[in-house]
Amino acid sequence: MKLSAKTATLLVLALLVAVTPFFFPSGYYYRVGALIFVNGIAVTGIVILTGYAGQISLGHAGFAGIGAYACALAPVHLGLHPALAVVLGAAISAAMAWLVGRPILRLKGYYLGVATLGFGILVSMVLNNERELTRGPDGIDVPELGLRTVLKDWGLELTNGQFWYFFCGLFLILGAWLALNLYDSPTGRALRALHGSEIAARTVGVDVARMKLQAFVISAVYASVSGSLLALQNKFITPDVAGFMHSIEMVTMAVLGGVGSILGAILGAGILTLLPQVLTVFAEYEQLVLGLVMMLVMIFLREGLLPSILRRLRGTGE
Amino acid sequence: MTRDSNQALLSVEGLGISFGGLKAVHDVSFTVQPGEIVSVIGPNGAGKTTLFNMISGIYLPDLGKVKLAGEDVTGMEPHLLAQRGMSRTFQNLQIFQSMTVLENAVTGYHLQERGPVLADLLGLPSSRRRARASDEGARKLLARVGLERAAEREAGNLSYGSLKRLEIARALALNPKILLLDEPAAGCNAVETEEIDLLIAEVAASGVAILLVEHDMKMVMRISSHIVVLDHGEKIAEGEPATVSQNPAVIAAYLGTEAEDAHG
C-alpha cells in the first residue's frame, strides 16, 4: 500500500508527537518539544508563503508579536478569555497582513524581503516603545490559559510541560493538515504556478496579486497562532518575539530543512530550536555556529536538509 | 473576402509602443475572424513578440486598441483576458519547471477549478471534486498532444519539443476562443515541427481561432488563411498567402530567401 505524501507526513508527525515522550530523560524535554512544535507552526506558514508561492518575508515575526501581545493584553484590557485572545490576535494579524500585503507584494526578491523586514521591525519598535501598554523591552506577563485545569476536572491530569507539549503538538498537526490540503488544491496549484512563472500563471487566469495576498494572510495567521502559543505557555513575553532575529530564525528554519516540504521545514525548526539547547555549554559559540550552519547548508544543500537526505536515500533514481 | 472588424474575434487597431525612445511597434492594425488562422511574420526584430505581448496584456501599449469579441481589452491584465477566452504560448517557454507534466496541464484549468480558499484549506469534498475534474480534463488534453505517458514526470526533464506541446495543452485547457502561438516550432527538429504542425491544424479544425508568429514559412504558407507582415515594427503587407509571398516589399524585407522557399 503506497501512502500519499500527505498521509505519510501526518503519520510521521503524529508518531513524533505521540512516541517521543517515551524517550524523554526528564520532564524538561516536554518544554523543548513544545517549543519545537510552536516554531514548527510558524514555519509551516512560511512553507505556504515561500515554499508554495515563492514569496520572501523577513518580517513575519511581526505577526508572531501581534499574536503574542494579543494574549498578553486582550484579557487584561478587553476582558477576553485568553483562548479568544488567540483568535483576536489571528484576526488582527490577518487584517494587517491584508492591508500591508497589498502594496508590499507587488515587489519581488530583495525588495520584497526588505519591505517585509521593515514591517517586522516597525511592529517590534512599537512593542518596545509603547511602554505604558506593553511594559517595553522588559516584557509583560501573560494570563493563564486555564485549559489544563479544565482537563484536570474532567479527569485528565497532565503536568504543565505535558499539557503544552501535546496541545502545541495538536496545533502543529492541524496546521500541517491544512497546509497539506492546500498543496494539491486549486488554490495550492495556483500558488505553485505563480511561483514557477508569474507570467504564465497570469496567462492561465491566475489573479496573481490576489493569490499572493491569500498566501501572505494565511501564513500571517500561522505566525500569529505560533506567537500566541508561545506567550501562553511561557506566561510571559518580550518584544523580541517580533524582532528581526526571530523573523530570520523562522525563515532559516524553513529553508534549512527544506522550504518546499512541511516535514523538512519542521525538521529545520527542530534542529535550530535544539541548537541553543545543545550549545548551552558553549553559549558563547552559539552565534558563530548558527551563522556557520546557515551558510554551509545554503551553499552545499540548497534545497534544504530533508530533500537532500531523501535524495541520497533514494539513490540517483528519477 | 471582406475582413469586417465588427465581426472580428480579435481586432488590433493602431497598436504602438516605444521602449526608451525606440518605436518597437508602430501603428499596426489587423483582425482575426472567428475560427481562422492568422500568421504574423517578419524578419527578426520586427516586433512580432512585442505585438503579441501587447495583445495578451503583458505590455501596456502606448497607442491603439485591442478588441476581443467587440470589447475593448486594451491593456487588460492577462488573467482577465484568460477569462474572456484568450490564451497563449511563449517563445522561450514559460513552463512550471518543478511541477509534473500533469500539474502543468492542470494549471490551465485554474479558472474552472478555483473556489473558496477555506474549502481548499479544509480539504472539503467540493474542493477535491474540483481538483479531480481538472486532473481528468488535463489527462485528456495530454493524450491529445501525445504526452499522456509523461504525465507524472517532472516537467523540467522533458525534451524541448515536448515542452512546446505541453504549453499548447495548457493553453487549450482554457477552452479559448483564440489561441496565440508564439513561435511554436522554434528550436524544434523536423520531427517535432511536424508534430506541432499537425496539432495546430487539429486545434484550428476544432474551431479555435489562431494567431501565429512563426518563422517556418512552409508551415505559415500552408495553414494560414491570412498573413500579416511586419518589418521594423510596422505592417508592410497583409493578405492571403499567395498574395503576400509575391509582394515585393515582403520579399525585400526578407532579402528574398524565405519567400522563395515558400513556393517550393
Added chain:
Amino acid sequence: MSELLQFLFSGVTVGAVYALVALGFTIIYNASDVVNFAQGEFVMLGGMITWFAHAAGLPLPLAALIAIAATAALGVAMNKLAIEPARGAPVVSLIIITIGASIFIQGAAQLVFDKQIHSFPAFSGDDPIRIGGATILPQSLWVIGGALATFVGLWVFFTRTLLGRAVLATSNNRLAAQLVGINTNFVMTLSFALSAGIGALAGVLATPITLTSYGVGIGFALKGFAGAMLGGMGNPKGALVGGFAIGLIEAMTAGYLSSQYKDAAAFIMILLVLFFMPQGLFGRKSTDRV
C-alpha cells in the same frame, strides 16, 4: 534656527556613515547582483579592530590601516567562501547566506574581542566647533570629509582608470566583459575588497562619535540599505544622496518628532520608496522581457 542647524549637523554626520555603507552595498550589488546583509559588520570590524590594535599599543593611524586592510581581506574571503560557491542560487538562499555571514562575524567578534562597548580617541580632539549657534565635533568633519573624499576617489577610479572601467563593464554585463578579456574573478575580488574596506573606513571614522561593539552592524546595514534603495539600488550617486537623506530624515525625526522612533524613520522611508518609487531617485525602471 540654531536648533535646526544642530539637527542638520548631526544628520549630515550620521548620513555620511550611511552613505558609505550604501556605497558598499552598491559596489557588491553591481558586481554580483547580491545584496550583502553583512555589510554592516564591516563597519563594526573597522571600529573594533582599530580599538583592539590601538589598545594593544599601536599608534592610531596604523591601527586604523590594519583594521581597513584586515576587513578588506575578510570581504574577499567572504566572497570566495560564501558567495561564489552559491552563484545562481535563489534569492532566499543568498539572503540566508549573507545574513548567516553577518551572524557568524558577530559571533566571532564576541569571541575574539568581547561584548563590551569600545571607542578610541577622536583624530583631532574633542573640542566642539561653534557654527551659527550650533556645535559640531571635529570628528564629524572627519566623517563627512572622509565620506566625500571616498566618493570622489571612487568616481575618479571608476571613470578615469582602466581597472575601474573594467569593474563597471563587469557589473554591466559579466559575460561580455569576460569575452573582451576582463578577468571577472579579479573584478569580483576587488569589488568585495573595496566594499569591505569602505565599510571599515566608515567604522573607523565614526567610532569616536558613535562608539562600537559587536552588535552595531545590523543597524548600520539596515540604514545604509535604506539609503541605497532610496537613491536607486546600484547607483553610486544614489548611494551618496540616499545615505545623506536617510541621515537627515533620521535626525529631523529625532529632533522634531520622537527620539524613540528615530530608527523607524529609515524603515518607513524604505517602505515608502518601495511602494511609490521602487527604482529609487536615480534608478532605472526595468521591464520584464518575455
